[in-house]
Amino acid sequence: MDKRKRIVAGNWKMNKTPAEASAFIKALKPMIKFSRTEVVCAVPFVAIQTAVTASRGSRIKIAAQNMYFEEKGAYTGEVSGPMLRDLGVKYVIVGHSERREYFGETDEIVNKKVHAVYKYDMRPIVCVGETLAQRDAGLTAEHIRYQVKAALVGLTAEQVKKLVIAYEPIWAIGTGRTATAEQAEEVCRIIRMTVKELYGKRISSVVRIQYGGSVKAENAAELFGMDDIDGGLVGGASLKLDEFAAITSC
Ligand code: PEP
16 A cells, blocks of 8 residues: 655745745645645745745645755865754755756765764755766666666665655656656655665665656646655746645645
8 A cells, every 4th residue: 555645845946036936835825724745835045934934724834946065164165964954954855956956966975965964864855867868878777776776885775765856857847848747756766666666665665756857737647646746846837836735735
């Protein structure tokens, strides 16, 4: 039986000021009151404080979109785990393809960040995904298995149980081109099987796996209805109140 709680996380990227974040979250609160899905908003660093305040009294959890793995020190411009935890952050997105592509995040850095997120009592949402060239070359499964294994190096079974993995095919992010539910399920299944190989069936059956890539209200129900898809990581559509609320109630 499927006991995994569905999780929908909005990745706002570099959008919304603190005031806009507060207004959005206050407006979202009554709209998700009856949703059984876990609802997360990953807001820009500077909006975290107002977002956490605005979310009080609701089940909305606030996430960060990134975090540095060191605790403190001479790392100009970086933000650490204790800083985020202190603000009330519950989840941290790690290894988004935009960070891998524009900010040089390697699999090793992603793994260090995952460890740091757990160290400070938050939960990582680890992103993996293939490029169109990799898909066309038939390398999707190999690449995804490699990224998952690299992200999980050194984690305990207890940590992996709390993990969220987001499968985000790079060719579907912000392009309007969604993977079909079958394509998404096929890769999410590969992710679960990879976790099973490493940690066994019990752990792999509780890890939550999201699909991300042009998720909208109109395609969310079909995607989230697949066996190994436990929700979504939503970019563009998470900035629109009605659309995001509709996705959380799919
Ligand atoms: C994302 O960036 O995590 C994402 C899935 O974006 P979009 O929904 O806009 O494709």
